[in-house]
Amino acid sequence: MRIQELLLAQDGVLHRDQALRCGLSRQAIRRRVARGEWADAQPGVLRDTTHPVTAAARVRAASLWAGEAGLVSGPAAAFWLGMLAEAPEHVEITVAVSARRTTPAGVRLRRRSVPVQDRMRERGVLVTAPALTVLETCGRVPDGAAFLDRALQGRWAVPHQLHAAYCRNAGAHGMGAAHRLLVAALDRADSKLERLLIRLLRDAGLTGFVRGLPAGAGREIDIAFPAERVAIELDGWAWHTDPERFTADRAKGNALVAAGWTLLRFTWRDVTEHPARTVAAIRRALGR
Template identity: 25%
Template structure:
């Protein structure tokens, strides 16, 4: 199946990743997109974000796919942004994005979470040992979760091990809490 030139340009510009919206805007039909996924030409890396199967995953592709997943208002911040602009020699182990605050909790309760589904008021936290061990980190995590829940959000917490050892269970839980 031929892929329109506009889609080829997007894939080249974005390290081999593309969002569903971009693919459809570039001329693919939903059926053609489904065929590319079914035959393995494209691989789903996030909901509605895909990578060419023939492209080796890179840090750039990971960052771009995360930004596409988060939506147009997502901006890479912190050490990740410093690395992106060549100010740091090595990519950080954790990426931070900022988004538009429309629909977010009031400023007094706005806190950072690993992934927020603003329209559904659902926050996901991935707790790895490196960043979440010790009494101070635990106390900060509990306070943050309480602040987000007090603002009317649902919070689901996972360990990094949950994600690595049971990715299907993780995805099923996320789909369940988002009712998708």
């Protein structure tokens, strides 16, 4: 690839090694720098002074400096993937714990191992994959809850991907805040799941159910048919990400069964992808 084509493809920046591979000698590179045609963007990275210094150029320059050993992460990755309109002042680069690098200006270095499933290449830049990017960013932007809601609505990452990424990276810096926001956001998704099932029940002509029926010890049944003693519990996304909720719901289910209730459990997939099968199972339980 020619030098100008490479600069156009890379937001006006390139690594010195790329210039050498394009056929320029070290002397030719020095002459361009001396004439003011090129300037240092990061150690080993040059920018064409005729190109504007954009946020994309800053991120790409940091990525070129890090090379294959580092990846853009946090809010900088969110910007690169189109989740944020603006890039942060400092581009975060995640490298291995054992890496020994001096952090240049405009870069924030983070040392930790990132699972291979949470890495990707986007437009030539190594970045954290969408799910991990969402988790790392939501705890560090001013309104993390709103950012996470936009991520879920914009399908940058669906709940099960966020849950899986959280499990792979639990214990990493910032994951505690991400977990709290994730559970809160997915609780709202769980409420939507209840509304969807209630709509299915009404469309099927099933009546006599109660939402949030008290079940003692501060517990509630998600959807209950008191006359038939049929309890429906919905295992939504938040149920999978909150260990305390998981334990409490199991205890509630055991208590209901011990008290003579028929307990049915349904997931988001049951309700949204297999509605007829879900309604049929409820009918059978009511018939019994």
